[in-house]
Amino acid sequence: MSNITRLVVLGAVRQFEPVHGYFLRRELMTWHVDEWANIQPGSIYNALKSLKQDGYIEEAGTEAAGKRPERTIYRTTPQGVVELMRMLRQTLWTVETFDTKPTMALTSFMFLLSRSEVVAALKFRMTEIDAKIASNGFDIADVGHSTTTPAYVREIFELSSLRLRAEQEWVKGLFERITAGNYVFAGDPGSRVEPVEQK
Amino acid sequence: MSNITRLVVLGAVRQFEPVHGYFLRRELMTWHVDEWANIQPGSIYNALKSLKQDGYIEEAGTEAAGKRPERTIYRTTPQGVVELMRMLRQTLWTVETFDTKPTMALTSFMFLLSRSEVVAALKFRMTEIDAKIASNGFDIADVGHSTTTPAYVREIFELSSLRLRAEQEWVKGLFERITAGNYVFAGDPGSRVEPVEQK
DNA sequence: CCTCGAGTAGTCAATTTTGAATATTTGAAA
DNA sequence: TTTCAAATATTCAAAATTGACTACTCGAGG
Numbered sequence: 001m002s003n004i005t006r007l008v009v010l011g012a013v014r015q016f017e018p019v020h021g022y023f024l025r026r027e028l029m030t031w032h033v034d035e036w037a038n039i040q041p042g043s044i045y046n047a048l049k050s051l052k053q054d055g056y057i058e059e060a061g062t063e064a065a066g067k068r069p070e071r072t073i074y075r076t077t078p079q080g081v082v083e084l085m086r087m088l089r090q091t092l093w094t095v096e097t098f099d100t101k102p103t104m105a106l107t108s109f110m111f112l113l114s115r116s117e118v119v120a121a122l123k124f125r126m127t128e129i130d131a132k133i134a135s136n137g138f139d140i141a142d143v144g145h146s147t148t149t150p151a152y153v154r155e156i157f158e159l160s161s162l163r164l165r166a167e168q169e170w171v172k173g174l175f176e177r178i179t180a181g182n183y184v185f186a187g188d189p190g191s192r193v194e195p196v197e198q199k
Numbered sequence: 200m201s202n203i204t205r206l207v208v209l210g211a212v213r214q215f216e217p218v219h220g221y222f223l224r225r226e227l228m229t230w231h232v233d234e235w236a237n238i239q240p241g242s243i244y245n246a247l248k249s250l251k252q253d254g255y256i257e258e259a260g261t262e263a264a265g266k267r268p269e270r271t272i273y274r275t276t277p278q279g280v281v282e283l284m285r286m287l288r289q290t291l292w293t294v295e296t297f298d299t300k301p302t303m304a305l306t307s308f309m310f311l312l313s314r315s316e317v318v319a320a321l322k323f324r325m326t327e328i329d330a331k332i333a334s335n336g337f338d339i340a341d342v343g344h345s346t347t348t349p350a351y352v353r354e355i356f357e358l359s360s361l362r363l364r365a366e367q368e369w370v371k372g373l374f375e376r377i378t379a380g381n382y383v384f385a386g387d388p389g390s391r392v393e394p395v396e397q398k
Numbered sequence: 399c400c401t402c403g404a405g406t407a408g409t410c411a412a413t414t415t416t417g418a419a420t421a422t423t424t425g426a427a428a
Numbered sequence: 429t430t431t432c433a434a435a436t437a438t439t440c441a442a443a444a445t446t447g448a449c450t451a452c453t454c455g456a457g458g
Contacts, residue, residue: 002415002444022407036297036355042446045408050443069407069452098235098299100362107354152382155306156235159369163299166365170358183351201414221437241416244438249414268422268437 004037004101007087009047010056011109013074014084018060020071021045036104048074056080088113092121095128095167097160103167112193115178115185122175129168136161203236203300206286208246209255210308212273213283217259219270220244235303247273255279287311291320294327294366296359302366311392314377314384321374328367335360 012024025041033039051057057080060073076084088109091102110118136157143154177183186193211223224240232238250256256279259272275283287308290301309317335356342353376382385392 005444020407025407038298038445040446042409042448043444046444068405068454071407098303099237100297100299103358104297104355107351107358111351152306152310155369155373156303158372159302159306159366162365162369163362166361167358170354170361173357174354204414219437224437237415239416241418241439242414245414267424267435270437 002038003087004105005039005043005047006051007084007091007105008033008037008039008108009044010051010076010080010084010087011105011112013048013051013057014076014081014112015109017075018073019075020063020073021048022071024048031108037101051080054083056083084112089117092118093124095125095132097132097164111183111185111191113185114187118185119175119178122171122178125171126168126175129164129171133161133164133168136164201237201300202286203304204238204242204246205250206283206290206304207232207236207238207307208243209250209275209279209283209286210304210311212247212250212256213275213280213311214308216274217272218274219262219272220247221270223247230307236300250279253282255282283311288316291317292323294324294331296331296363310382310384310390312384313386317384318374318377321370321377324370325367325374328363328370332360332363332367335363 025044057074060075062070062072091106096102140157143149184191224243256273257276259274261269261271290305295301339356342348383390
């Protein structure tokens with residue numbers, strides 16, 4: 001499955017554990033993951049099966065409320081928590097030009113990391129995005145000079161630039177809000193989440 | 200397969216026909232469709248098979264240049280052209296908040312439509328995007344007042360707004376360039392493409 | 399008290415996607 | 429001349445996704 005599906009489902013299990021599939025399904029649907037991450041209900045159950053097979057989550061028995069169908073309860077394993085952090089970091093420290101899913105997933109789960117790491121990564125992202133905007137500018141200039149490249153390719157670069165500028169503005173705003181003390185991160189007083197040690 | 204894969208492959212067959220799979224593969228890879236549309240080489244061959252099954256494209260024999268492997272040549276059918284125009288219009292007249300693929304595909308194939316239709320649709324898109332930005336603004340205000348919604352959900356709306364603003368700016372620029380006479384559309388003098396009649 | 403739509407908690411077959419493998423040929427360098 | 433990496437043109441098995449389907453139960457309204 002796509003890494004985003006894994007990340008979102010594993011992150012959601014972590015956030016709500018012990019938790020059953022149908023709860024995740026409803027919760028994630030209220031997050032509109034079908035719109036921003038292209039995750040349909042069926043994919044959630046599949047992700048659970050696959051994460052379990054990989055040993056990142058495990059069954060913690062089943063239960064039945066009243067005479068409802070049985071529900072399988074899942075929780076993360078220690079390896080699952082490590083893997084989640086790895087995926088989260090990998091997303092945090094990578095800037096995608098076209099795909100919006102990683103940034104959305106990041107926003108949903110960044111509080112699982114420490115404030116200082118998120119702040120550091122956002123600084124890094126600002127530099128990265130600047131570089132991509134600059135490289136895009138040269139691409140636009142090149143297309144202007146080229147006699148073979150179809151002219152409308154310029155529009156794709158143009159759109160990319162504007163979109164990157166938007167993300168840049170957003171990262172700056174988020175950076176300011178976070179350094180101003182907004183939101184609760186792992187290890188902050190009041191957080192339900194302990195920061196995961198780095199080796 | 201995703202509609203975007205179908206749209207891009209059918210559009211590419213239309214643009215280059217008669218054409219073989221490997222040509223499309225190389226051409227589309229130079230368009231970086233793997234990055235902006237998530238289309239890997241394997242998906243192109245699958246799309247060709249499926250489009251053929253649906254009667255939107257047909258085989259026009261095979262050929263072998265030198266002692267190279269045989270290549271299957273494809274071309275669109277009349278139904279294929281109609282279907283392509285339908286998909287293209289549907290994309291042109293729909294604004295997606297999160298998914299960037301449709302707009303990218305649009306940019307690649309909009310010249311298959313007439314200048315007047317594209318201009319009309321871009322006007323429509325500006326209105327639509329304004330509405331989405333406005334609705335987003337109310338969502339942000341709501342999140343601020345809600346006691347149950349996690350605070351960081353605000354960031355997702357914030358990012359959406361900025362991204363929509365970027366797309367708005369791009370649409371405006373494109374609108375101006377097109378009304379100023381840039382680019383060649385179906386039916387324009389110099390176009391290789393006839394406009395498709397509407398019933 | 400009966401019915402009927404909505405909710406519950408998934409499963410499953412069909413479709414799509416992925417990415418590695420295949421079996422060649424070509425061209426360039428050593 | 430041999431050799432070897434890159435290109436050619438696909439195929440295919442494994443994995444992922446989709447969305448329709450199942451087999452219930454619950455609660456509200458008539």
